[in-house]
Amino acid sequence: MKKLMTAGFFALLMSVASFVFSSSASAALDCVSLENSRKAMSDSIPYDWPIALYSTGSDVNVRSGPVVDQGEILDSLQAGDWVYAEEFTKEHYNGYPWAKVITEEGVRGYVNARYLGLIKDAMTRKERFEAAFQSSVFFDFDSLVGSYENIHGNGFGDLEATDRKFAGAEFKIAVGEYDMWAYCSRDLGESEGLNIRMWGASVVSSKQPAAGLRIGQKMDDRELAQFHRDMESIGWYYLPGENGLYWYRNREYLGELPDSKGFGFSCSNGVIDGIYWCNYPADN
Numbered sequence: 001m002k003k004l005m006t007a008g009f010f011a012l013l014m015s016v017a018s019f020v021f022s023s024s025a026s027a028a029l030d031c032v033s034l035e036n037s038r039k040a041m042s043d044s045i046p047y048d049w050p051i052a053l054y055s056t057g058s059d060v061n062v063r064s065g066p067v068v069d070q071g072e073i074l075d076s077l078q079a080g081d082w083v084y085a086e087e088f089t090k091e092h093y094n095g096y097p098w099a100k101v102i103t104e105e106g107v108r109g110y111v112n113a114r115y116l117g118l119i120k121d122a123m124t125r126k127e128r129f130e131a132a133f134q135s136s137v138f139f140d141f142d143s144l145v146g147s148y149e150n151i152h153g154n155g156f157g158d159l160e161a162t163d164r165k166f167a168g169a170e171f172k173i174a175v176g177e178y179d180m181w182a183y184c185s186r187d188l189g190e191s192e193g194l195n196i197r198m199w200g201a202s203v204v205s206s207k208q209p210a211a212g213l214r215i216g217q218k219m220d221d222r223e224l225a226q227f228h229r230d231m232e233s234i235g236w237y238y239l240p241g242e243n244g245l246y247w248y249r250n251r252e253y254l255g256e257l258p259d260s261k262g263f264g265f266s267c268s269n270g271v272i273d274g275i276y277w278c279n280y281p282a283d284n
Contacts (some may be wrong), residue, residue: 058077062074099116139279169183261277
């Protein structure tokens with residue numbers, strides 16, 4: 001009887017182990033299939049829109065390069081944290097490629113795909129567009145400059161007559177290699193870095209996209225209508241009557257409700273010549 005129980009128990013263990021293994025294998029991020037789907041969808045969804053993933057473990061390193069024993073650890077992810085994958089590398093570690101990502105806080109780096117999972121409906125147009133938006137439009141200074149690998153000007157530039165007007169801004173700071181301007185004021189509260197508060201940002205270079213748009217990009221009526229639908233799909237609403245094309249995060253924004261955010265762009269002869277976003281905080 002003891003031998004039969006042992007054999008039965010062993011068979012049960014093997015069955016459980018087989019189930020766990022097969023479940024883990026099916027849950028693993030299939031980067032090849034993702035890349036193939038991305039290419040197949042490129043006629044209807046821009047290929048360069050990133051893919052939203054989440055961390056499946058705790059203390060998962062975000063590294064400066066696709067290596068383990070070299071390069072700097074830039075950040076760490078906790079279980080459930082989202083990242084936006086721009087591409088997957090040819091280099092592998094433990095059988096998995098590396099995902100070149102940007103975090104929700106603007107940190108750019110590499111995470112081994114072994115520790116990443118695919119969010120629900122990640123390959124739909126809505127989720128791909130939201131990934132493109134969230135990975136490029138940041139409303140705080142630290143995250144914004146982080147997305148440009150912490151390259152920013154060392155001085156505060158005076159506002160000029162030609163600058164866009166952002167309520168509360170006292171000066172501007174160049175971000176990246178003068179790829180955009182951050183419009184800020186001195187923050188009297190406690191904060192890290194330069195102790196500033198960002199009221200808005202304006203893109204001036206075509207190097208990096210913002211919400212899937214680039215300076216110099218052509219925009220016809222059909223493309224504008226699609227962008228409008230994409231914005232509404234993630235909770236942004238158009239406010240007519242402005243000088244340009246603007247959307248607000250708070251649908252009922254009338255200048256009085258707290259913590260509203262705005263995003264807009266301008267066109268000249270069907271070509272985008274300005275992209276910008278701003279904060280409308282409660283105490284403004």
